[in-house]
Amino acid sequence: MNLKLKIWRQKGPKDNGKMVDYPISGISPDMSFLEMMDVLNDQLVEKGDLPVAFDHDCREGICGSCSMYINGEPHGPGRGITTCQLHMRSFADGDTIHIEPWRAAAFPVIKDLVTDRSAFDRIIQAGGFISVNSGSPVDANAIPIDKHDSDRAFDAATCIGCGACVAACKNASAMLFTSAKVSHLSLLPQGQVESRDRVLAMINQMDEEGFGNCTNTGACEVECPKGISIENIARMNRQYLGAAISYSPPKATGGGD
Amino acid sequence: MAATGLFLCIFLLGHLAGNLQLFMTDEAGKLQFNEYAKFMTTFPAVKILSYLTYFSIVFHAIDGLLLTLKNRKARPVGYAYSRPDKNSSFPARNMAILGSLMLVFIVLHMSNFWVKMHWGELNVDIWLDANGNRDLHSVVMHSFKQLWYVIVYVLCMVAIGFHLWHGFQSGFQSLGLNHPRYTPIVEKTGYAFAVIVPALFGIIPVYIYFFG
Numbered sequence A: 001m002n003l004k005l006k007i008w009r010q011k012g013p014k015d016n017g018k019m020v021d022y023p024i025s026g027i028s029p030d031m032s033f034l035e036m037m038d039v040l041n042d043q044l045v046e047k048g049d050l051p052v053a054f055d056h057d058c059r060e061g062i063c064g065s066c067s068m069y070i071n072g073e074p075h076g077p078g079r080g081i082t083t084c085q086l087h088m089r090s091f092a093d094g095d096t097i098h099i100e101p102w103r104a105a106a107f108p109v110i111k112d113l114v115t116d117r118s119a120f121d122r123i124i125q126a127g128g129f130i131s132v133n134s135g136s137p138v139d140a141n142a143i144p145i146d147k148h149d150s151d152r153a154f155d156a157a158t159c160i161g162c163g164a165c166v167a168a169c170k171n172a173s174a175m176l177f178t179s180a181k182v183s184h185l186s187l188l189p190q191g192q193v194e195s196r197d198r199v200l201a202m203i204n205q206m207d208e209e210g211f212g213n214c215t216n217t218g219a220c221e222v223e224c225p226k227g228i229s230i231e232n233i234a235r236m237n238r239q240y241l242g243a244a245i246s247y248s249p250p251k252a253t254g255g256g257d
Numbered sequence B: 001m002a003a004t005g006l007f008l009c010i011f012l013l014g015h016l017a018g019n020l021q022l023f024m025t026d027e028a029g030k031l032q033f034n035e036y037a038k039f040m041t042t043f044p045a046v047k048i049l050s051y052l053t054y055f056s057i058v059f060h061a062i063d064g065l066l067l068t069l070k071n072r073k074a075r076p077v078g079y080a081y082s083r084p085d086k087n088s089s090f091p092a093r094n095m096a097i098l099g100s101l102m103l104v105f106i107v108l109h110m111s112n113f114w115v116k117m118h119w120g121e122l123n124v125d126i127w128l129d130a131n132g133n134r135d136l137h138s139v140v141m142h143s144f145k146q147l148w149y150v151i152v153y154v155l156c157m158v159a160i161g162f163h164l165w166h167g168f169q170s171g172f173q174s175l176g177l178n179h180p181r182y183t184p185i186v187e188k189t190g191y192a193f194a195v196i197v198p199a200l201f202g203i204i205p206v207y208i209y210f211f212g
Ligand code: HEM
Pocket: A214, A215, A216, B001, B002, B003, B004, B005, B006, B008, B009, B012, B060, B061, B062, B064, B065, B068, B092, B095, B096, B098, B099, B100, B101, B102, B103, B163, B164, B166, B167, B168, B169, B170, B171, B172, B174
């Protein structure tokens, strides 16, 4: 296959950056998108140019690092896949392919296609934990959990933190990601103790990072490689409303805090 | 946003019920409509509802526009090539533009009918009918005999239709009211609402223009 690539090149965080054309030939339709990028980078290095920087790790759709906005959609055409699971057979010979980094104030570009997604880590740190006794592990199934709830919690837990939801959203909102993290814990009995504080703290952190607000366009759900549903967003809205109304700030009454 | 938006949907139903009386274009219809218009501007319970409506429109419009500006800031550098049509609907992406169109319409609409009904003394365009009520009916008939006004009105109903196509269901989602069993019903109701309500509003001026 012969292709015309248009790729965002940016030397560093302060550089303005621009789209650059790279014609490429001899691409096999069986290659994954990242393998095609590898071929391009080999050619660039041979010519003495700097290779295109992009994030990748597992190359099997589980780590969430391969963030690329391909032909106007996060992770390119196709549903339920990451960029590393996208294959060149999804394109036709002679196609032009636009490749850009995620665009969001909260995801600043570091270099070329690499963005800083540590805002997601800080959202998780704000509330993505539960209080359990350390020591020997508890027996499996010691706490009875409704099968439907555990399935829903598990569905939410499949979020890989890739950021496609933010990249797709016209408001660069992180509601799908945050709601997946909130639901994953709050649907289970172990997550109940902190559930009110969690939803308040995580949403607060999300706003502080500069993500936009959800207007329910549903673009996130369509583009999410893990099929996370916006039902989670509604669940988080419900919990937030309840928590915001019932929250009373703790008062120190002795015995430390 | 959601609470005011959904309240305004209820308001639209009430407003529509009143407007449908305008299909009676004869003398008896005129007296009845003017009686109704007087009731709507003087009855205390309606007054409270109308203040709630004014508040909702102002709050909804200001909050909606501020929200849109804030959301723009969340993506300072846009994409060189983007295909949002692949993952979201046209109305969902253009709520602020559709809403602003409606705002322009609401101002025009209020200055035409509402101002005359409330501040008629200051305005020589409104007369009294045989029962001594302000003759809003004739003002409406006269307005809708002007082609440009009918066209503007119908176009704005199209904008409301699009706004509600996304807005109705979105309001429920914002309030956290999502359920696999009920959400499809809410969505279908919303689509029906978004088509039927603006269509009925829009047919009235067309009817008056041709048959009034
Ligand atoms: C009769 C008048 C109106 C009705 C019935 C109405 C209804 C609605 C509803 C139900 C929503 C969804 C709320 C949510 O998802 O939380 C909405 C959203 C919105 N409305 Fe309106 N609206 C009206 C007028 C306006 C006006 C005059 C403007 C402004 C300038 C406006 C701007 C917006 C915006 C920007 C949103 C975006 C929020 C979103 O996408 O969810 N609306 N409207």
